[in-house]
Amino acid sequence: MASGKQGQNEAKTRPVSQITLVDWILVLIMVGLIALTAAPLLNALALSFSSNMAAIQPGIHLWPKEWSTVGYRIAWRKLEFWRPFFNSLLVTTVGSFLHMLAGSMAAYTMLHRDFPLRRTVVGLMFFSMTVPGEAIMVPLYMVNKQLGLLNTYTSLIIAGMVSGFTILLLFNYFRSVPGSLMEAARLDGAGDFLIFTKVFLPVSKPGLAAVGLFQIVGRWNQFREPLLYITDSAKITIQIALRQIAVLDTATSGTDIVLANTRMATVMIGVSILVFIFPFVQKHFVQGIVLGATKE
Numbered sequence: 410m411a412s413g414k415q416g417q418n419e420a421k422t423r424p425v426s427q428i429t430l431v432d433w434i435l436v437l438i439m440v441g442l443i444a445l446t447a448a449p450l451l452n453a454l455a456l457s458f459s460s461n462m463a464a465i466q467p468g469i470h471l472w473p474k475e476w477s478t479v480g481y482r483i484a485w486r487k488l489e490f491w492r493p494f495f496n497s498l499l500v501t502t503v504g505s506f507l508h509m510l511a512g513s514m515a516a517y518t519m520l521h522r523d524f525p526l527r528r529t530v531v532g533l534m535f536f537s538m539t540v541p542g543e544a545i546m547v548p549l550y551m552v553n554k555q556l557g558l559l560n561t562y563t564s565l566i567i568a569g570m571v572s573g574f575t576i577l578l579l580f581n582y583f584r585s586v587p588g589s590l591m592e593a594a595r596l597d598g599a600g601d602f603l604i605f606t607k608v609f610l611p612v613s614k615p616g617l618a619a620v621g622l623f624q625i626v627g628r629w630n631q632f633r634e635p636l637l638y639i640t641d642s643a644k645i646t647i648q649i650a651l652r653q654i655a656v657l658d659t660a661t662s663g664t665d666i667v668l669a670n671t672r673m674a675t676v677m678i679g680v681s682i683l684v685f686i687f688p689f690v691q692k693h694f695v696q697g698i699v700l701g702a703t704k705e
Contacts, residue, residue: 457481457673464670480670481678484654488667490675492643493650496562497629498682500646504566505624509617512575517605519580534573542633550637564638565631565646575620582616583609622687629682647679 451471456464460475484490519527549568558564586609594604610617632648639645645653654667654675 453673453676456669457677459670461668461670464668477670480668480672480674483667483671484674484678488654488671488675490647490650490654490678493645493647494678496644497631497647500562500565500631501625501628501682503562504568504570504628505621507566508570508572508575508624509620511571512620513579513610513613513617514605515571515576516579516583517601517609519576520583531577534577537573546633546637553638559638560641560644561638562644565634568631568634568638569627575623578620579613579616582613586612625686626683651675651679 448469448471452469455470455473457480458473458476458478459470459480460477461479463470463474463477464480466474518524519530524530553559553564558567590608590612591604594608599607630648631646632652635646635649639649654672
């Protein structure tokens with residue numbers, strides 16, 4: 410054991426002179442991949458803060474040549490990008506909360522030993538995960554039409570509100586909670602609602618954070634459902650607005666050209682929520698995915 414620990418310590422403190430050519434090649438490859446990934450984002454950020462004259466200059470910009478926020482002002486006010494932004498914010502917030510609530514309640518219900526046909530239900534959940542969304546687009550559209558949900562936020566919120574993946578992930582995570590906690594709570598007279606809210610939810614924050622991040626990213630980037638269900642321009646979401654701006658040649662007046670700085674400003678507004686949220690949940694996200702996938 411001592412020799413094994415000593416070998417690990419030596420590997421961690423290996424001097425630079427012992428780094429092989431393969432290590433340097435791997436480092437260069439990693440740096441190249443990071444640069445390829447970061448360059449488009451830096452270019453978009455630099456263009457979004459550039460003036461109109463700087464935005465029409467050809468080439469890749471990694472830093473604003475003439476600092477200006479005119480692109481954001483045009484996007485937010487003239488193109489009314491604030492409307493789809495808040496539409497997406499509403500749909501993402503409410504939809505993610507309801508998804509996490511429904512998934513966690515279903516996972517808690519499956520913990521009970523007297524849950525009927527558990528294997529059958531789990532099998533159906535796995536089967537639902539194999540069906541692509543494109544295969545059920547027409548049936549979902551017909552259901553929403555018959556229920557009168559077209560051109561409503563409700564159609565976007567209830568889309569994907571229940572997921573077999575979420576239920577199974579939280580179910581595996583809930584199984585890691587010691588059964589003694591549930592038994593102690595029942596001895597104290599707590600019912601299922603109190604056990605669920607006071608015992609399982611507080612100790613399952615990493616799993617909920619993982620599910621929440623999946624939902625926030627998925628709903629914020631939602632494109633197929635708004636394209637199918639929403640035709641009212643006042644209720645479109647941010648991804649539909651980005652598509653419209655991407656193919657737009659002129660602004661609302663018909664004379665003002667939508668320059669690259671305005672287009673890139675809408676892109677940066679579109680990714681702002683995800684960039685802001687991810688640093689706060691990344692630690693819990695990784696932990697929740699690992700535990701939820703490996704618990705027996």
